Amino acid sequence: MTPINSFPAQTVEEIVTRAGRPDFDRWAEQVARCGHCSHPVRLRGRVQHRAVTGQRMTYSTDGEPDRVLLIRCGNRRAAVCPSCSYEYAGDMWQLLYAGAAGGRKGVPESIRSHPLVFATLTAPGFGPVHTTRGDRSGPARCRPTKGKPRLCQHGRPTWCTTIHDEDDSRLGQPICSDCYDYPGHIAFNWHAPELWRRFTIAVRRALAHITGLTAAEFGRRCRVSFVKVAEFQRRGVVHFHALIRLDAPDEDYQPPQISVDAADLARAIRQAAAHVRLTVEMPDGSGLVLRFGDQLDTQTVNSGPTGQLTPEHAARYIAKYATKSAEDFGLGDRRITPEALPHLDVNDHVNRLVRTAWQLGEHGAYEGLRRWVHMIGFRGHFASKSRRYSTTLGAIRGERRAYRQRQAAEHARELLPDEQDTTLVVSRWEFAGVGYLTNGDTALALSAAARAREQRQAARDAA
Ligand SMILES: [Zn+2]
Ligand SMILES: [Zn+2]
Ligand SMILES: [Zn+2]
Structure with a gap:
């Protein structure tokens, strides 16, 4: 924790003012309630309850410190908000684990018997790094x-x-x-989502071939479900980690109606990744052939004998990547403007990637690229899945949102004069801003977060 005498005088003043207010405990409680989020959203509003007697009771943020309620920012990037990104990784893990191991989120436990492969698809080399x-x-x-x-x-x-x-x-x-192929690098990031899409088609074809079926017959008996996470390597190029699973084509997570095992699926993935190609146009009119790199990893996932990759391991491994982003390159998470371009505080390599992306964006075949320069040209989702892999992040969030709203409502009820059964009648919220009000508040929230972490760690150590 930063010693208080290292803060600027104004911040110290703000800390003292906050701590001296009669509603300080309530403020600290709100900070803890939003998980010590780094940039909480401040909401202003009221909730109205009606008791069975018809009596109306109101909770209003008017009675709260600064007349606001703090809720999580929900940012998935660890560099922006450690607390919310941790929560996001947890949600991802739930989604991944449900699809790999079943027994939760509407996915039956029998899913464990379906062929399942953990695959990593890399980018090719654009020059030695x-x-x-x-x-x-x-x-x-x-x-x-x-x-x-x-x-x-x-x-x-x-x-x-x-x-x-x-x-x-x-x-x-x-x-x-000067030897490094910057245009090729940016072209790969920009077209990576399309390359992935072609790969999934190629996997189906390879499986049809392995099982001796026509593509149409294969489609009637088997569906390829997947969840994938894009990760930036140090050199600034994306690669994909994916869990790929075979199901029956129906909606209820039945096993595929063909005789294939995880080893067959791994073979199909390797064939597809090695053969998929995408030819793209470069500004000089030449065609560039994009493909995945030779470093391809496939591991069959199973919950059988020890020493194997279990569904739990695979889910954890992928979820870990969900919170990484291009921000690790110092580019921030907003679009880069032409005015900001000359003043980026990044290393020479990232600088050249950004400049190359900007130049390519001028070309017709790369229309829209300039909006994705801060992502080094990657416009895809960091985490995405096929429709029937498992539940959605939205559904998991919805559960939690409902939980939070219940919490907020319960909390509001505690403040009401009556314990009677009440019905939520009106709920009105308006946005009051983002982040803590002063640097002093931020410092207090950060030190409370550090204390909470230490307590959690101590509890773990004691257990
Ligand atoms: Zn947050
Ligand atoms: Zn070296
Ligand atoms: Zn050279």
Whole structure:
């Protein structure tokens, strides 16, 4: 926790003022109630209840500190709000786990017997970058020379003998940025959603081929369901982690009506990923052929013998990526304007990616790209799924929203004079703003969040 004497005088003043107010405990309670969210939404409004006797009772934020109620911002990015991103990852895990293991969210437990594969599809190389790698004896040199050391056409080394630390800022940056294929890199991010779509079609075709069925016959007996998460690698290119499962085509999560196992599915995924291609137009009129990288990983998921990837592991692993984003590159989560372009505080590699994306955006085939420059050209969803994979994030959120509204209503009722059964009659809310009112409030909320984390950790340690 930051010592109070390191804050500016005004912040200290704000802290003292807040802590000295008679409604401080109530304010602290609200901060805790919204999970110590970093930028809570401030709502103003009232809820009206009617008792069975017909008597009307009202809860209003007029009686709250600053006349507002604080609710979570709901941002999934850990860099924006640690608390809400943690909650988002939890929701993702629920969704992923339901589809992998069943027994919850309307998915039957028998889903465990369906062929299920955890797959990672990477991007190809656009030029050598600094990297960490390991061999049997531990961390190894970045890019050792093979044979006689050779300079690139720009007179720079093509090798790097450093053993990089995990936090080395050179990681993910090209060995020679002039050799690096920036347009190809941006084209991959921009077209990655279409490449994924073609991949899912290719998986169906490969499975039909493996089972000796026509595409139409296969479609009548089997459906490929999936959930995928896009993750940015250090070099700024997306790759996909996915859980891919086979079901019957109906709506009730029955097993596929063909004889295939998870190993067949893994084989179909490998074939499809290796063969799928997308030819795109580049500004100079040439055609660029996009494909997935050679680094492809498929693991069959099953809840059988130990040592295997279980549904729980796979769900946890993917959910972890759901909170990462391009923000890790220092680009923020808003559109980049032409005015902001020259003043970005990012490294040379990200700077060149941004500039390349901006230039490509001028070209007809890349219309709309300029709106996605802050995402290094990736316009897809960070997490998406086929229709029948499991429940939706919206449904999980809805459950919780309903839960929160109940909580808010209950809370409002506590403040009312009567314990009688009441009916919610009117609920009116208006938006009052985002974030804490002062830097002092933010500092207090952050230190309360840190204390809450320590308490949770202590409880875990004691257990
Ligand atoms: Zn938040
Ligand atoms: Zn290196
Ligand atoms: Zn070079």
